[in-house]
Amino acid sequence: MSDSVTAQAHAVPAHHEELGFWRTYVFSTDHKMIGRQFLFLGLFMLIIGGLLAMMMRWQLAWPETEIPLMSWVPEPYMYGGILPPPTYNAFFTMHATIMIFFVVMPIMVGCFGNFLIPLMIGTRDMAFPRLNMLSFWVGLMSGLVMLSSFFVPGGPAASGWTAYAPLSAQAAFTGVNWGQHLWIISLILLGISSLMGSINYITTIVNMRAPGMTYFRMPLVIWSLFITAILLLLALPVLTAALAMLLFDRMFGTSFFLPAGGGEPLLWQHLFWFFGHPEVYVLVLPAMGVTSDILSTFSRKPIFGYHAMAFSMIAIAFLSWVVWGHHMFISGMNPLLGTAFMMSTMVIAIPSAIKTFNWLGTLWGGSIRFTSPMLFALGFVSNFLIGGLSGIFMASTPVDIFIHDTYYIVAHFHYVVAGIIFALFAAIYYWFPKMFGRTMNEALGKTHFVLTYTFFNLTFFPMHILGVGGHMRRIYNPTQYDFLQPLQGINVFITMSALLLGLSQLPFIVNFIGSLITGKKAERNPWQANTLEWTAPSPPPHGNYDAIPVVYRGPYEYSSPEVKEDWLPQNRQLGTEATAARAH
Amino acid sequence: MSWLPEDVSTFGGEIDRLFYIIYYITGAAFILVTVLMVLFLVLYRHREGRRATYTHGNTALEITWTVIPAIVFVSLSFMSVSTWGKIKAHAPPADVQVQVTAKQFNWEIVYPGPDGKFGTEDDLQVDNDLHVPVNKVVHVILKARDVIHSFFLPNLRLKQDAVPGRDILVWFEAVKPGKYELPCAELCGFGHSGMRGWLYVHSPEEYAKWVQETWPQK
Ligand code: HEM
Ligand SMILES: [Cu+2]
Ligand SMILES: [Cu+2]
Numbered sequence: 001m002s003d004s005v006t007a008q009a010h011a012v013p014a015h016h017e018e019l020g021f022w023r024t025y026v027f028s029t030d031h032k033m034i035g036r037q038f039l040f041l042g043l044f045m046l047i048i049g050g051l052l053a054m055m056m057r058w059q060l061a062w063p064e065t066e067i068p069l070m071s072w073v074p075e076p077y078m079y080g081g082i083l084p085p086p087t088y089n090a091f092f093t094m095h096a097t098i099m100i101f102f103v104v105m106p107i108m109v110g111c112f113g114n115f116l117i118p119l120m121i122g123t124r125d126m127a128f129p130r131l132n133m134l135s136f137w138v139g140l141m142s143g144l145v146m147l148s149s150f151f152v153p154g155g156p157a158a159s160g161w162t163a164y165a166p167l168s169a170q171a172a173f174t175g176v177n178w179g180q181h182l183w184i185i186s187l188i189l190l191g192i193s194s195l196m197g198s199i200n201y202i203t204t205i206v207n208m209r210a211p212g213m214t215y216f217r218m219p220l221v222i223w224s225l226f227i228t229a230i231l232l233l234l235a236l237p238v239l240t241a242a243l244a245m246l247l248f249d250r251m252f253g254t255s256f257f258l259p260a261g262g263g264e265p266l267l268w269q270h271l272f273w274f275f276g277h278p279e280v281y282v283l284v285l286p287a288m289g290v291t292s293d294i295l296s297t298f299s300r301k302p303i304f305g306y307h308a309m310a311f312s313m314i315a316i317a318f319l320s321w322v323v324w325g326h327h328m329f330i331s332g333m334n335p336l337l338g339t340a341f342m343m344s345t346m347v348i349a350i351p352s353a354i355k356t357f358n359w360l361g362t363l364w365g366g367s368i369r370f371t372s373p374m375l376f377a378l379g380f381v382s383n384f385l386i387g388g389l390s391g392i393f394m395a396s397t398p399v400d401i402f403i404h405d406t407y408y409i410v411a412h413f414h415y416v417v418a419g420i421i422f423a424l425f426a427a428i429y430y431w432f433p434k435m436f437g438r439t440m441n442e443a444l445g446k447t448h449f450v451l452t453y454t455f456f457n458l459t460f461f462p463m464h465i466l467g468v469g470g471h472m473r474r475i476y477n478p479t480q481y482d483f484l485q486p487l488q489g490i491n492v493f494i495t496m497s498a499l500l501l502g503l504s505q506l507p508f509i510v511n512f513i514g515s516l517i518t519g520k521k522a523e524r525n526p527w528q529a530n531t532l533e534w535t536a537p538s539p540p541p542h543g544n545y546d547a548i549p550v551v552y553r554g555p556y557e558y559s560s561p562e563v564k565e566d567w568l569p570q571n572r573q574l575g576t577e578a579t580a581a582r583a584h
Numbered sequence: 585m586s587w588l589p590e591d592v593s594t595f596g597g598e599i600d601r602l603f604y605i606i607y608y609i610t611g612a613a614f615i616l617v618t619v620l621m622v623l624f625l626v627l628y629r630h631r632e633g634r635r636a637t638y639t640h641g642n643t644a645l646e647i648t649w650t651v652i653p654a655i656v657f658v659s660l661s662f663m664s665v666s667t668w669g670k671i672k673a674h675a676p677p678a679d680v681q682v683q684v685t686a687k688q689f690n691w692e693i694v695y696p697g698p699d700g701k702f703g704t705e706d707d708l709q710v711d712n713d714l715h716v717p718v719n720k721v722v723h724v725i726l727k728a729r730d731v732i733h734s735f736f737l738p739n740l741r742l743k744q745d746a747v748p749g750r751d752i753l754v755w756f757e758a759v760k761p762g763k764y765e766l767p768c769a770e771l772c773g774f775g776h777s778g779m780r781g782w783l784y785v786h787s788p789e790e791y792a793k794w795v796q797e798t799w800p801q802k
């Protein structure tokens with residue numbers, strides 16, 4: 001099997017006959033085009049998800065006042081630009097759903113998984129190019145179904161991205177009927193899309209690595225995508241099954257989650273979080289991989305503790321199946337289980353600590369270049385540090401009694417999940433030249449970083465303080481509560497920072513679109529990096545390489561004493577003289 | 585740091601203490617990593633003529649920074665277990681019992697009445713006002729009628745989801761008379777925000793007076 005797949009892939013001629021417009025840009029089976037398609041899908045959704053967040057923040061700072069420019073939205077969704085509670089609930093549900101499933105997953109896994117795996121392991125395409133194309137189109141359909149729910153009577157789903165039953169299981173409880181159906185259907189479709197993608201990634205990585213590319217010569221970003229694909233493959237069926245049960249409860253009157261019919265509300269939570277915790281690692285692992293590669297490149301230094309980095313991801317792959325109960329400490333689950341899940345959660349924090357220290361070790365003694373991708377990768381590390389440390393509070397069961405379902409949780413997961421956006425931008429700035437054959441503007445990139453980093457922290461850090469003050473999450477109007485009155489000033493501050501954080505994305509939009517059109521033509525290897533994608537032309541043609549590269553060493557041989565330059569590509573064969581030098 | 589709301593429960597102090605222990609540990613870790621990071625970024629910024637140190641790691645160092653966090657995390661778990669057990673598993677015997685049923689979007693509160701039994705004629709039911717005596721162990725039997733809600737008393741460091749189909753027992757003992765907010769902490773529908781009640785903690789005399797005035801008499 002392995003041989004035949006490899007042979008087939010190698011048989012693809014390097015220079016194809018010209019494909020027409022449709023086969024090149026729309027129904028493409030080329031992993032790079034599919035990667036770009038996922039990127040555009042994700043960036044479009046990022047704008048929608050971001051605008052929803054801005055409107056929610058407006059409501060939280062200045063409750064029930066008119067949101068600028070929104071008075072055109074018809075009743076009952078808004079009243080002259082004023083958000084009513086059901087719409088607020090729909091907005092946070094859709095915001096989270098979009099950000100997780102239609103921004104971070106399509107970009108980090110869909111786009112960079114597709115674009116980088118064949119290029120970085122040295123092959124011409126994915127193992128199953130048509131399955132790959134199907135994966136994008138099903139993904140796009142899923143996104144359209146999700147967006148269409150904004151236009152059905154009753155509006156979109158409003159039971160949170162976690163869709164806790166019974167709230168989500170009967171239309172009467174939220175007043176949303178078709179919106180929640182469509183939410184379920186969309187996520188089932190997305191599950192199918194991701195399943196196809198993950199089968200493809202796993203097969204490609206296992207079978208199609210270039211000669212000499214052993215597992216432990218793979219870049220960490222490939223390791224991270226490999227583990228991510230395995231987690232997706234195992235976790236998504238559980239979500240799909242749970243979603244199907246939920247749809248049955250809603251449409252056919254089954255009672256999987258409804259106690260009146262003998263069902264069990266907590267069953268939904270167990271199924272959802274059994275998927276949900278591995279899912280958060282699906283989101284963060286590629287970001288960690290990207291960060292590792294970029295830190296090493298721009299420190300001009302091998303990654304510190306390569307094996308520890310790879311094994312900590314493998315450890316996460318196992319441990320993430322046994323920690324889901326930390327989302328359910330106060331759900332009514334047996335307290336003994338709470339203790340067990342606290343222990344396992346403390347254990348899964350260890351690999352995260354290891355990774356952070358290894359990133360520090362990589363910087364130590366480096367020769368650091370502060371390029372845009374490097375700045376964003378450093379931003380990711382700094383955010384992940386805060387998000388990881390805040391996780392420890394919540395992992396302690398007694399402390400979680402107080403901070404569960406408060407803004408403390410909101411702060412935590414924005415530092416980790418919204419923090420991933422930093423790795424996402426780092427990856428875009430880093431691989432843009434390879435993806436589009438043009439260079440992005442560094443000055444705009446740095447401006448984008450400084451503004452984003454500043455307002456990100458000003459937005460999300462104060463949420464810890466709200467949470468510690470007891471401020472519940474998912475509430476429409478904090479001024480309804482006496483004990484939250486003293487905290488309202490913080491809410492206003494957060495909203496102003498959030499609006500500025502939104503505006504801070506303008507330099508990126510200008511830079512991205514401007515560079516696509518007028519950016520300087522990119523060289524093959526603008527960052528003087530070692531991994532295989534940089535030996536292909538920018539952008540690589542269909543088939544990627546003139547000849548399949550042969551790999552002689554690991555991906556991080558920067559500043560190696562074997563060569564004069566401070567980089568040493570994976571596929572560069574050194575003369576006998578250097579080999580002899582190494583023998584000493 | 586006094587962002588935590590005032591604590592008026594018997595076990596709240598233990599939760600706050602754990603919170604502060606973790607706060608100091610994570611605060612130290614945060615400062616350590618941040619200072620080192622900034623230091624490295626400054627010291628090892630690119631300068632002409634200096635080449636980066638060529639190293640792939642250091643096993644002793646890596647073992648150290650695996651083992652130390654492991655010890656810290658495991659100790660935190662053990663410190664948490666006893667408090668968790670005290671709050672969750674070993675409720676002291678009740679002085680007062682009430683039933684709280686959450687529904688969209690109110691707390692339905694039932695007092696057993698003079699006979700001390702629920703489900704009898706003399707039960708007293710009110711919405712959203714929970715009256716209890718100070719320094720007495722209160723058992724709350726928590727139910728939900730429609731969807732999941734969460735019974736949250738910030739000042740007592742108490743939160744427990746109310747799940748349809750279950751009776752969940754929670755307990756607390758308030759140590760200071762006063763009026764404390766009782767919000768719902770789990771998304772329960774469009775009226776979730778604003779679903780709240782009040783906990784009135786009375787001195788013994790006041791409590792007796794309240795019982796006298798509001799409970800059905802024998
Ligand atoms: C350092 C390790 C981490 C620990 C100890 C940790 C711990 C926790 C705990 C205990 C909760 C549940 C808190 C509650 O609801 O009361 C939680 C929630 C959450 N965590 Fe983490 N976490 C860690 C890392 C991460 C990472 C890496 C991600 C994602 C990339 C993540 C994403 C989330 C999300 C999205 C939620 C909230 C889900 C929701 O309720 O909507 N966490 N975390
Ligand atoms: Cu989790
Ligand atoms: Cu409620």
